[in-house]
Amino acid sequence: MTDSKPSSNHSIKIIAGSDKIMRRVSKLISVVKFGGSSVKNIGRIQHVAEIVKTRMEDGPVLVVVSAMGDTTDYLIKLAHQASSKPDQRELDHLLATGEQISITLLAMVLRNMNIKASSYTASQVGIFTENVHNKARIVDIRKQTLLDSFRDNEVIVVAGFQGVTTGGDVTTLGRGGSDTTAVALAAALGLIECDIYTDVDGIYTADPRVIPEAKLLERISYDEVVEMARLGAQVIHPRAVELARQYEIKLRIRNTFKPEHTGTVIDGGEDMEVYRTVSGVAVDKDQSSVCIMDVPDVPGIAGEIMQALADKNIVIDMIMQALYPTAGLNNMTFTVNSSDLDETIDALEKMTGRLGAKGVIFDSDIAKVSLIGSGMAGQPAVAAKLFTVLGKNKINIKMISGSEKKLTCVVAASQADAAARVIHEAFGLGDREGT
Amino acid sequence: MTDSKPSSNHSIKIIAGSDKIMRRVSKLISVVKFGGSSVKNIGRIQHVAEIVKTRMEDGPVLVVVSAMGDTTDYLIKLAHQASSKPDQRELDHLLATGEQISITLLAMVLRNMNIKASSYTASQVGIFTENVHNKARIVDIRKQTLLDSFRDNEVIVVAGFQGVTTGGDVTTLGRGGSDTTAVALAAALGLIECDIYTDVDGIYTADPRVIPEAKLLERISYDEVVEMARLGAQVIHPRAVELARQYEIKLRIRNTFKPEHTGTVIDGGEDMEVYRTVSGVAVDKDQSSVCIMDVPDVPGIAGEIMQALADKNIVIDMIMQALYPTAGLNNMTFTVNSSDLDETIDALEKMTGRLGAKGVIFDSDIAKVSLIGSGMAGQPAVAAKLFTVLGKNKINIKMISGSEKKLTCVVAASQADAAARVIHEAFGLGDREGT
Numbered sequence: 001m002t003d004s005k006p007s008s009n010h011s012i013k014i015i016a017g018s019d020k021i022m023r024r025v026s027k028l029i030s031v032v033k034f035g036g037s038s039v040k041n042i043g044r045i046q047h048v049a050e051i052v053k054t055r056m057e058d059g060p061v062l063v064v065v066s067a068m069g070d071t072t073d074y075l076i077k078l079a080h081q082a083s084s085k086p087d088q089r090e091l092d093h094l095l096a097t098g099e100q101i102s103i104t105l106l107a108m109v110l111r112n113m114n115i116k117a118s119s120y121t122a123s124q125v126g127i128f129t130e131n132v133h134n135k136a137r138i139v140d141i142r143k144q145t146l147l148d149s150f151r152d153n154e155v156i157v158v159a160g161f162q163g164v165t166t167g168g169d170v171t172t173l174g175r176g177g178s179d180t181t182a183v184a185l186a187a188a189l190g191l192i193e194c195d196i197y198t199d200v201d202g203i204y205t206a207d208p209r210v211i212p213e214a215k216l217l218e219r220i221s222y223d224e225v226v227e228m229a230r231l232g233a234q235v236i237h238p239r240a241v242e243l244a245r246q247y248e249i250k251l252r253i254r255n256t257f258k259p260e261h262t263g264t265v266i267d268g269g270e271d272m273e274v275y276r277t278v279s280g281v282a283v284d285k286d287q288s289s290v291c292i293m294d295v296p297d298v299p300g301i302a303g304e305i306m307q308a309l310a311d312k313n314i315v316i317d318m319i320m321q322a323l324y325p326t327a328g329l330n331n332m333t334f335t336v337n338s339s340d341l342d343e344t345i346d347a348l349e350k351m352t353g354r355l356g357a358k359g360v361i362f363d364s365d366i367a368k369v370s371l372i373g374s375g376m377a378g379q380p381a382v383a384a385k386l387f388t389v390l391g392k393n394k395i396n397i398k399m400i401s402g403s404e405k406k407l408t409c410v411v412a413a414s415q416a417d418a419a420a421r422v423i424h425e426a427f428g429l430g431d432r433e434g435t
Numbered sequence: 436m437t438d439s440k441p442s443s444n445h446s447i448k449i450i451a452g453s454d455k456i457m458r459r460v461s462k463l464i465s466v467v468k469f470g471g472s473s474v475k476n477i478g479r480i481q482h483v484a485e486i487v488k489t490r491m492e493d494g495p496v497l498v499v500v501s502a503m504g505d506t507t508d509y510l511i512k513l514a515h516q517a518s519s520k521p522d523q524r525e526l527d528h529l530l531a532t533g534e535q536i537s538i539t540l541l542a543m544v545l546r547n548m549n550i551k552a553s554s555y556t557a558s559q560v561g562i563f564t565e566n567v568h569n570k571a572r573i574v575d576i577r578k579q580t581l582l583d584s585f586r587d588n589e590v591i592v593v594a595g596f597q598g599v600t601t602g603g604d605v606t607t608l609g610r611g612g613s614d615t616t617a618v619a620l621a622a623a624l625g626l627i628e629c630d631i632y633t634d635v636d637g638i639y640t641a642d643p644r645v646i647p648e649a650k651l652l653e654r655i656s657y658d659e660v661v662e663m664a665r666l667g668a669q670v671i672h673p674r675a676v677e678l679a680r681q682y683e684i685k686l687r688i689r690n691t692f693k694p695e696h697t698g699t700v701i702d703g704g705e706d707m708e709v710y711r712t713v714s715g716v717a718v719d720k721d722q723s724s725v726c727i728m729d730v731p732d733v734p735g736i737a738g739e740i741m742q743a744l745a746d747k748n749i750v751i752d753m754i755m756q757a758l759y760p761t762a763g764l765n766n767m768t769f770t771v772n773s774s775d776l777d778e779t780i781d782a783l784e785k786m787t788g789r790l791g792a793k794g795v796i797f798d799s800d801i802a803k804v805s806l807i808g809s810g811m812a813g814q815p816a817v818a819a820k821l822f823t824v825l826g827k828n829k830i831n832i833k834m835i836s837g838s839e840k841k842l843t844c845v846v847a848a849s850q851a852d853a854a855a856r857v858i859h860e861a862f863g864l865g866d867r868e869g870t
Contacts, residue, residue: 042517045517075536082480082544087542090540090543090553090554093554093556100528100531105525
């Protein structure tokens with residue numbers, strides 16, 4: 001029973017500007033990111049422009065924006081009308097238009113307010129990625145190109161979510177990639193903070209729509225939020241948090257519609273109270289389990305299976321391998337995002353014959369419920385309490401996975417919210433102040 | 436009374452490929468362009484893909500497409516919600532997304548048909564323009580970049596209407612610019628023809644919606660069609676025709692929805708029957724007249740006025756300068772596209788004080804009705820007949836302008852269709868075969 005590590009080889013080469021003035025300027029730049037719901041229509045873009053104007057009091061502003069509202073979903077729908085299996089290069093090229101629309105509109109609104117603002121695509125500002133479509137990783141950002149774009153501008157508006165290969169092809173960073181864009185740009189500029197404006201107040205001890213007693217956290221560590229975000233908190237993309245940790249950038253999650261609120265700060269958490277055992281409960285319903293049955297127990301086979309999925313950029317989360325009672329055969333079970341389910345089954349079925357496995361079964365009616373907390377390590381009582389409370393409430397646990405900062409149970413999708421509620425109550429998460 | 440010449444300094448530098456194989460390939464490439472109504476939705480894009488597939492029998496195909504249906508209008512509306520006067524750089528950057536969407540969708544549909552197709556923006560394929568927004572002209576296309584994109588593709592789909600500056604800013608070529616893109620690409624590849632697929636059968640002796648007797652022309656010269664297009668025939672953009680003449684590229688206007696029809700060929704017309712005096716009647720209702728009153732009759736003043744308008748990229752068509760009966764004062768009247776009217780008035784009103792002029796008046800309720808024909812030169816009887824038939828039908832002529840190939844009358848907008856009808860009938864344009 002292991003847990004796959006979130007990938008973290010973001011090797012951003014920062015080509016530092018040699019000239020002193022530029023370095024001075026770069027210190028003053030604020031990097032702020034606004035999500036799709038914050039730029040859903042022109043009215044909201046105008047509201048965002050007002051926030052940007054306020055932020056200009058501290059110096060030049062680099063704004064990263066997502067596509068307006070449901071634009072990306074609409075473009076994906078169009079692509080699926082065009083082709084049952086849209087070409088990945090073309091899909092990225094199509095999706096990138098979403099952010100190109102939002103950046104130009106925000107720049108227009110800012111210019112209408114007499115603010116010198118210009119919009120830049122990833123290609124124009126030089127956000128280079130690996131040559132992979134749909135889930136590309138940033139490999140290089142040219143600091144000098146960024147600084148040059150500030151020569152005639154007080155504000156530069158950069159398209160989130162997208163990148164460009166050295167060959168000039170447009171790529172995208174995957175869902176939530178705009179957060180990653182913002183943090184990567186802050187890192188490239190050598191900054192120590194980055195603000196993520198979204199449509200919620202910050203990070204809670206649990207989803208407040210499900211558990212009204214959930215408390216807003218004033219501060220949380222990178223580690224905890226990565227565990228949370230991967231499990232459905234959906235406030236900030238885990239890749240962005242990984243990158244922020246790597247470059248020691250303090251993230252602030254703020255509500256676009258309550259800009260006066262301070263929200264939640266995400267940082268290393270070094271000086272946090274060590275006795276905060278658990279910090280939150282997260283639910284992820286967008287999960288399916290897949291089982292490849294009767295795999296011969298021969299060395300290297302697990303690696304072969306994982307490689308086949310990695311080749312298709314399918315991220316596996318929980319993995320469970322139980323030795324079958326008879327004759328050296330394994331059942332290998334793991335969880336994937338439901339959106340990857342068809343491709344996962346497809347890839348595995350192609351392998352069953354060659355591997356001598358019996359077949360592939362799956363269950364798309366599951367959810368992961370996780371308890372997160374930095375102080376959980378070496379506290380077996382936490383796990384005991386968790387399993388006990390679920391058992392008492394007649395919630396059947398299908399799979400279990402644990403790390404130093406998280407305990408995850410796979411349960412039936414229909415029982416996930418109830419599970420989160422009883423866990424939240426049992427650990428008293430709603431009772432205390434959120435820090 | 437003069438007529439401004441259509442601008443024609445398209446100086447496309449063609450950087451020829453040195454290698455022989457590439458030159459052989461480039462001879463086989465077909466360049467075909469599809470307008471916005473041809474790619475209005477996925478169903479129509481699939482239809483376009485079928486035509487492209489048929490065209491592949493002759494070799495590789497370079498497809499130029501416009502934005503889907505009303506996308507450009509929608510984006511312009513968004514821009515005007517964002518700003519009362521959208522920044523031109525940002526507007527071009529926004530509008531370019533329209534073609535980026537249509538090229539990617541067409542490439543996806545083609546790939547779904549197992550055709551190796553890829554989409555390219557102007558920036559990716561290297562369509563360089565001058566550093567002017569909204570109405571930029573192409574200055575350079577790299578032949579080798581084009582040929583390289585055919586290395587792994589049978590079809591390349593290029594965004595029409597857009598270009599890029601050497602600094603990397605996105606530009607647009609102005610309305611109808613996709614035609615220009617197609618012809619410029621054909622020229623850069625050293626080709627001798629280019630097909631323009633649209634939603635009509637070809638070019639008629641008059642607008643068939645107004646004059647049902649109008650005949651389809653099988654062939655027409657560059658000169659005639661330029662005069663027609665500028666006056667509202669709206670089948671092909673005059674800049675594209677100018678460019679085709681310069682590079683001696685035969686254009687074929689074809690109906691996307693009747694791909695088996697041959698449509699209208701546009702070429703030099705050298706071997707055309709010399710006695711075809713008139714070839715058509717065109718109406719342009721999108722016109723306004725502007726008059727700057729009591730301009731002192733001092734040398735250089737007319738030039739100064741024209742320069743002020745040229746600086747704003749406003750194209751002036753008819754110009755009339757009548758000497759006032761008293762005291763060396765002129766009224767200078769000219770026609771502009773109605774979309775340029777506000778900016779024209781604005782520019783002129785700023786000058787009146789300095790010039791000592793009395794003021795600016797305008798009339799947006801006018802239309803131009805033109806009779807076009809290569810054989811009209813030196814035939815005063817044509818003009819006489821034209822004015823007589825209008826007079827007989829009580830249609831008042833407000834302005835007259837003439838060239839070797841065209842006679843234009845400005846009339847009240849409400850009388851324009853009636854004027855076209857009586858002219859079409861008087862010259863027997865509906866009676867004869869259309870060649």
